[in-house]
Amino acid sequence: MLDLFETPNAEPEIVPVRKLAARVAGVYAAPSDHFETRAVDALAVGFEGIAGDYHAGVTRRSGGREPWYPRGTEIRNERQLSLVAPDELAQVAQTMGIAEIKPEWMGANLLIEGLPRFSLLPSGTLLFFKSGATLKIDALNNPCRQTGRLVAEQARMADQPAGALAFVKAAKRLRGLVAWVEKPGLIRQGEEISVRVPEQWIYRG
Amino acid sequence: MLDLFETPNAEPEIVPVRKLAARVAGVYAAPSDHFETRAVDALAVGFEGIAGDYHAGVTRRSGGREPWYPRGTEIRNERQLSLVAPDELAQVAQTMGIAEIKPEWMGANLLIEGLPRFSLLPSGTLLFFKSGATLKIDALNNPCRQTGRLVAEQARMADQPAGALAFVKAAKRLRGLVAWVEKPGLIRQGEEISVRVPEQWIYRG
Numbered sequence: 001m002l003d004l005f006e007t008p009n010a011e012p013e014i015v016p017v018r019k020l021a022a023r024v025a026g027v028y029a030a031p032s033d034h035f036e037t038r039a040v041d042a043l044a045v046g047f048e049g050i051a052g053d054y055h056a057g058v059t060r061r062s063g064g065r066e067p068w069y070p071r072g073t074e075i076r077n078e079r080q081l082s083l084v085a086p087d088e089l090a091q092v093a094q095t096m097g098i099a100e101i102k103p104e105w106m107g108a109n110l111l112i113e114g115l116p117r118f119s120l121l122p123s124g125t126l127l128f129f130k131s132g133a134t135l136k137i138d139a140l141n142n143p144c145r146q147t148g149r150l151v152a153e154q155a156r157m158a159d160q161p162a163g164a165l166a167f168v169k170a171a172k173r174l175r176g177l178v179a180w181v182e183k184p185g186l187i188r189q190g191e192e193i194s195v196r197v198p199e200q201w202i203y204r205g
Numbered sequence: 206m207l208d209l210f211e212t213p214n215a216e217p218e219i220v221p222v223r224k225l226a227a228r229v230a231g232v233y234a235a236p237s238d239h240f241e242t243r244a245v246d247a248l249a250v251g252f253e254g255i256a257g258d259y260h261a262g263v264t265r266r267s268g269g270r271e272p273w274y275p276r277g278t279e280i281r282n283e284r285q286l287s288l289v290a291p292d293e294l295a296q297v298a299q300t301m302g303i304a305e306i307k308p309e310w311m312g313a314n315l316l317i318e319g320l321p322r323f324s325l326l327p328s329g330t331l332l333f334f335k336s337g338a339t340l341k342i343d344a345l346n347n348p349c350r351q352t353g354r355l356v357a358e359q360a361r362m363a364d365q366p367a368g369a370l371a372f373v374k375a376a377k378r379l380r381g382l383v384a385w386v387e388k389p390g391l392i393r394q395g396e397e398i399s400v401r402v403p404e405q406w407i408y409r410g
């Protein structure tokens with residue numbers, strides 16, 4: 001809640017670092033020519049992301065998410081992996097009136113359970129995987145119409161264009177996060193994750 | 206201020222995207238073997254940071270800031286450039302009882318003016334430089350004893366070990382930010398910067 005008596009330039013409330021625990025509930029990879037992913041036992045991640053994957057690369061081409069650049073501008077790739085949470089997918093499915101949404105339909109690489117409000121983990125959160133890899137959260141993944149179309153198709157919705165739009169609306173702040181590889185290593189199905197949420201505050205500058 | 210009546214898992218307050226304007230008040234580079242920087246007219250930045258610079262690289266070796274890794278672990282380099290603000294440096298100098306702190310002493314690459322509480326800009330903030338480069342803010346730069354020693358030395362403080370410690374304390378949340386290159390290009394002395402602060406909220410998961 002906004003404090004109406006807050007003084008401009010006052011030191012904001014600093015929320016301390018938090019350590020949380022989570023678990024890898026699913027691991028998925030995409031062939032290099034395909035957005036949708038398939039379940040695998042483990043992923044080997046490097047500084048370029050998942051080698052050979054659709055979203056691999058130290059750099060990527062800008063698109064609709066970066067309207068400030070001409071489409072296709074080469075920028076650093078902070079969107080190497082897509083992470084989603086089972087409770088959030090269930091919530092989106094319920095709002096859309098469909099039985100389920102599978103992580104594979106959305107091109108997700110990791111299904112992560114055990115963290116409430118997963119999509120709201122802040123930028124800079126570190127995920128340390130027991131097998132050795134570390135991911136760093138870039139940002140919330142905003143749902144797009146393209147993913148909505150795939151979900152509507154896979155769920156065999158009667159009105160697919162309406163289903164795609166319903167997904168974009170229902171999945172706002174529930175479509176997970178994108179992350180890049182801070183430290184190469186393995187990520188295995190079922191393993192534990194130590195999560196480090198950095199200090200937080202609101203900049204009102 | 207923390208709302209004591211806040212419900213766990215309630216949707217947090219979302220502070221909308223903000224657009225701000227700033228100016229490059231100084232540009233500095235470091236020779237590859239040297240922490241301290243020198244004033245230059247412009248910097249050409251690429252995906253590795255400032256070519257040939259002390260902090261250049263797509264990856265870097267971990268140190269005391271990453272106590273969760275064995276020292277020297279190769280990790281992605283999100284600390285390519287160091288950014289500071291003139292009003293914050295003046296405030297740190299005043300607290301330390303010295304006349305000034307020059308950006309060069311701290312190994313800064315950019316002196317940026319026009320943004321209140323510069324060091325508190327959140328992770329993910331984008332800085333669009335008129336000459337073409339884009340930087341993305343990784344995080345607050347925590348002041349360390351090594352930089353404190355350089356500042357105490359350059360300021361010719363009588364008690365240098367005490368001066369180094371005084372810097373670490375005085376510069377907390379006033380020592381600027383670290384950033385990486387999202388889009389290669391030039392950064393010129395005196396030019397304008399468009400700043401995009403992303404949506405903000407506090408994760409209380």
